[in-house]
Amino acid sequence: MKLPTLGLLLLTTSTLSARQGSTVEQVDKYQWLEDVWGKRSLDWVKAENARSAKVLESDPRFAKLQAEALKIVESPDRLPDPTFRNGMVYNTWQDHDHPQGILRRTTLADYTKAKPHWKTVLDYDALSKKDHQKWVHGAIVSLYPNDNLSMIGLSAGGEDANTLREFDLKSGRFVAGGFVLPRSKQSVAWIDRNTLMVMRDWGKGTMTASGYPFVAKVWKRGTPLSQAKEVYRGTPADVAVDPLTLSDTQGHRVTFLIRALDFFRTQVSLWSPGKVRRLAIPQKSQIEGLLDNRLIVTLNEDWKQAGLKQGSVVALDLDAARRDPAHLKPTLIFAPTQKEFAQQVGLTRHRLILATMANVQGRAYVFTPQLGGVWTRKKLAIRDNQAVSIVTTNEADDKFFLSVESFITPSTLLLGDASRASLVVAKTRRPQFDASRMVVEQLEATSSDGGKIPYFVVHKKGIRLDGSNPTLLEAYGGFQISSTPFYSGVVGKLWLERGGVYALANIRGGGEFGPAWHEAGLKTHRQIIYDDFAAVGQDLVTRKITSPRRLGIEGGSNGGLLMGVEMTQHPEMWNAVVIDIPLLDMLRFEKIAAGASWVGEYGSVSNPEERRFLASISPYNQLNPDTAYPEPLIFTTTKDDRVGPVHARKFAARMKEFHKPFFYNEIVEGGHSSGANLKEKAKTNATTFIYLIRKLMD
Structure with a gap:
C-alpha cells in the first residue's frame, strides 16, 4: 500500500486532536470474541492464523530467519542468570533438550568458571511428562534464612494463574504431604x-x-x-x-x-x-527489603510530613515502626537530582546497592549505614553509555551481581563485593552478531508541548541520510517502566546486519526521568505520550534517517496500545506496525482479563471525563472505514490471562469488517509473552522480522 507522504512540520496539539476522529461509540459487534475458549472464537482465530501464515511462512526467507533466531535463543553460551539462595547460585535454564527448562544450582566459585558444574534440582520437562501438563516455571517463594523449603509456581502454558507446590531445594524433591495450592491467581x-x-x-x-x-x-x-x-x-x-x-x-x-x-x-x-x-508511609511507596533491622522504602511521591521528595530512597527503624506505625521517622539514603533517578534497589548482608539512571545512562552505588542514621556511598566503576541492572544480591554476605550491556555490547555479568565497593567480570556473552560496523547515537526530538524527548538510534556506520533506511522504532510509555539500552542477538542478526536501523524512544509515561516523567502522561494527560512518540518518528524523517515508506513501529502490552493509537492517529507516518499482546478496546478494557487493575494508569469509563478521553484514543473505536491504514501484524496468545487475546481479536475483526488488510498471529501458549518455550519464541521472532523485511526492506 502506498501511504501519503509525512509532512515535516511538528504536529500541534490541535492537529493531533483533529486526527483522533469521532468519539461517537460504535455498536460492538465483536463481543463474542471475548469468549476466549469458545468454539466460534477459536475457529475465527484458526482461520486468521492460517491466512496470515500462508503468506509470511511461505516467504523463502522465513525458514532462515527462524533458524537464525533459534540458534541465538538456544545458544549454549547464553549467560545463565544467577539467583543467590542459601549460599548457592541457582539458575533456570532452557535449551533444545529442555524446552520447559531445568532449575539447577552450583557454588559461587564454580559459577564464575567458564564451564560450571551444575546440579539439576528440578526438571520441568520431566515433571510435565509425569503430570501430563506442559508446565512453565514460575516464582519460587522461599523460607528465609533456612530457604531450602520453597513454594514453587507452576503455570499451565504461561498463565498468571498457577499451581503452588512445596519443594525442598536441598533434596530436589517435592515435600511429601507438604503444602499444595491448586490453580488460581495467588500469592x-x-x-x-x-x-x-x-x-x-x-x-x-x-x-x-x-x-x-x-x-x-x-x-x-x-x-x-x-x-x-x-x-x-x-x-x-x-x-x-x-x-x-x-x-x-x-x-x-x-x-x-x-x-x-x-x-x-x-x-x-x-x-x-x-x-x-x-504503616503510615506514603501510598505511592515501594518496600524494597529489610537491612540490619531497617526497612528500606522507595518513595514515588513526596513524603511531605518528613520533608522527603518523590524518588527518594529511605530507611525506617523496624522496632520503632512496630512500636508506633502511625508516627515514623525516616532517614534519607538517596535523593534524586534533576539529572539522576533511582531505578533499582538490592540488599546484601550489611549494605544497599542502588542502580540509577542519568539521561538513560546507567550508574550504580554501594550505600553503607553509619551511626546516627547517616549513609555513606561509593560509586561503582562502570563504563559510560551502558544500561545497568541489579541481577541478584546475597543477603548471607556482601556479594552481588550486576548486568551491564548496550545495544552493541553483549551482556556482561559483574560480580560485586559491597564491603569493598569492587567489581570483577564474572561472565561475558559472546557476540551474537557483527557489531564492528555499528554505531549508537542518542538523539532528541521536540514534542507538541516543547518537551525534549531523547531516543537512541543503532545502525551501521556511514548510512546515507537520504530517507532510504529501513527503520524500526520501539517504545513503551507507561507504568513508570524505563526503556533502556539492551543487547539483542535477534535484533542484531535479523535486522541490523541486514541493513536495518533500530530506534528506542524514551517517551513520557516511563520511568527514565523519575516518577514525574511517568505522571506527566497519566489518565486524561495521556495524549502527550502519543505526541512524544509521533515526534520521535517525525524526527527520524526530518533527519532523513528514514521516510514513512521505510519506517515501522513495534510495541507490546501497553506498548501495543501505543502502536494502535499511533496507527489510528497517524496512519500516514508508518508502513509497518507490529502490535504485540495489546490493549486496544479502551472502552471495555476494565471488563477484559485483569484490565480493572490498570485504572490508575488509564482512568475509568465510569468517570465521564476519563471515558470521553478513552473513547478519543481507543484504537478499536477509532478505526475508520474511510481511512487508509498500514497493514499491521497483530500478535497475541490465547493463554494470556493478564491482558488477554480479546483486544487483538476484536481489533482485527473490525479491520476485516472495514476491508483493511492485516496479518494475525495468535499462539496458544506463552501467557503475556512471546511463547512458552524457546522454539515458540524463535518462530514468533521470525514471523515479526519477515513481516518487517517485506514491508520496509523489499
Missing part, C-alpha cells in the same frame, strides 16, 4: 516453617474486579486448606492484596499485608497474630 508468604499466609480464590466474593485475591488466610501445616483462618480482607474494588515476609541475617522478621488500591497506590499494614496495624 503466598512464609510466616514460619509450618505456616503460610495465602491469598487466592477462596470462592465467590473473594476476588477483585481485576481478577486478583483480596482475602488473606493463615494456613497451618497438616490441616486441610479449607480450615485456613481468615486474618484480613480488602475490598472487591482493590486491585489485589498481597502478603510479604521480610527477614535479615540478624534474625529479624516481619510480615506485611499490602493492599493495592490501584496499580500505584498501596496501603501497607504490619501483621502479627491477632493484630493488623497500618
Whole structure:
C-alpha cells in the first residue's frame, strides 16, 4: 500500500486532536470474541492464523530467519542468570533438550568458571511428562534464612494463574504431604516453617474486579486448606492484596499485608497474630527489603510530613515502626537530582546497592549505614553509555551481581563485593552478531508541548541520510517502566546486519526521568505520550534517517496500545506496525482479563471525563472505514490471562469488517509473552522480522 507522504512540520496539539476522529461509540459487534475458549472464537482465530501464515511462512526467507533466531535463543553460551539462595547460585535454564527448562544450582566459585558444574534440582520437562501438563516455571517463594523449603509456581502454558507446590531445594524433591495450592491467581508468604499466609480464590466474593485475591488466610501445616483462618480482607474494588515476609541475617522478621488500591497506590499494614496495624508511609511507596533491622522504602511521591521528595530512597527503624506505625521517622539514603533517578534497589548482608539512571545512562552505588542514621556511598566503576541492572544480591554476605550491556555490547555479568565497593567480570556473552560496523547515537526530538524527548538510534556506520533506511522504532510509555539500552542477538542478526536501523524512544509515561516523567502522561494527560512518540518518528524523517515508506513501529502490552493509537492517529507516518499482546478496546478494557487493575494508569469509563478521553484514543473505536491504514501484524496468545487475546481479536475483526488488510498471529501458549518455550519464541521472532523485511526492506 502506498501511504501519503509525512509532512515535516511538528504536529500541534490541535492537529493531533483533529486526527483522533469521532468519539461517537460504535455498536460492538465483536463481543463474542471475548469468549476466549469458545468454539466460534477459536475457529475465527484458526482461520486468521492460517491466512496470515500462508503468506509470511511461505516467504523463502522465513525458514532462515527462524533458524537464525533459534540458534541465538538456544545458544549454549547464553549467560545463565544467577539467583543467590542459601549460599548457592541457582539458575533456570532452557535449551533444545529442555524446552520447559531445568532449575539447577552450583557454588559461587564454580559459577564464575567458564564451564560450571551444575546440579539439576528440578526438571520441568520431566515433571510435565509425569503430570501430563506442559508446565512453565514460575516464582519460587522461599523460607528465609533456612530457604531450602520453597513454594514453587507452576503455570499451565504461561498463565498468571498457577499451581503452588512445596519443594525442598536441598533434596530436589517435592515435600511429601507438604503444602499444595491448586490453580488460581495467588500469592503466598512464609510466616514460619509450618505456616503460610495465602491469598487466592477462596470462592465467590473473594476476588477483585481485576481478577486478583483480596482475602488473606493463615494456613497451618497438616490441616486441610479449607480450615485456613481468615486474618484480613480488602475490598472487591482493590486491585489485589498481597502478603510479604521480610527477614535479615540478624534474625529479624516481619510480615506485611499490602493492599493495592490501584496499580500505584498501596496501603501497607504490619501483621502479627491477632493484630493488623497500618504503616503510615506514603501510598505511592515501594518496600524494597529489610537491612540490619531497617526497612528500606522507595518513595514515588513526596513524603511531605518528613520533608522527603518523590524518588527518594529511605530507611525506617523496624522496632520503632512496630512500636508506633502511625508516627515514623525516616532517614534519607538517596535523593534524586534533576539529572539522576533511582531505578533499582538490592540488599546484601550489611549494605544497599542502588542502580540509577542519568539521561538513560546507567550508574550504580554501594550505600553503607553509619551511626546516627547517616549513609555513606561509593560509586561503582562502570563504563559510560551502558544500561545497568541489579541481577541478584546475597543477603548471607556482601556479594552481588550486576548486568551491564548496550545495544552493541553483549551482556556482561559483574560480580560485586559491597564491603569493598569492587567489581570483577564474572561472565561475558559472546557476540551474537557483527557489531564492528555499528554505531549508537542518542538523539532528541521536540514534542507538541516543547518537551525534549531523547531516543537512541543503532545502525551501521556511514548510512546515507537520504530517507532510504529501513527503520524500526520501539517504545513503551507507561507504568513508570524505563526503556533502556539492551543487547539483542535477534535484533542484531535479523535486522541490523541486514541493513536495518533500530530506534528506542524514551517517551513520557516511563520511568527514565523519575516518577514525574511517568505522571506527566497519566489518565486524561495521556495524549502527550502519543505526541512524544509521533515526534520521535517525525524526527527520524526530518533527519532523513528514514521516510514513512521505510519506517515501522513495534510495541507490546501497553506498548501495543501505543502502536494502535499511533496507527489510528497517524496512519500516514508508518508502513509497518507490529502490535504485540495489546490493549486496544479502551472502552471495555476494565471488563477484559485483569484490565480493572490498570485504572490508575488509564482512568475509568465510569468517570465521564476519563471515558470521553478513552473513547478519543481507543484504537478499536477509532478505526475508520474511510481511512487508509498500514497493514499491521497483530500478535497475541490465547493463554494470556493478564491482558488477554480479546483486544487483538476484536481489533482485527473490525479491520476485516472495514476491508483493511492485516496479518494475525495468535499462539496458544506463552501467557503475556512471546511463547512458552524457546522454539515458540524463535518462530514468533521470525514471523515479526519477515513481516518487517517485506514491508520496509523489499
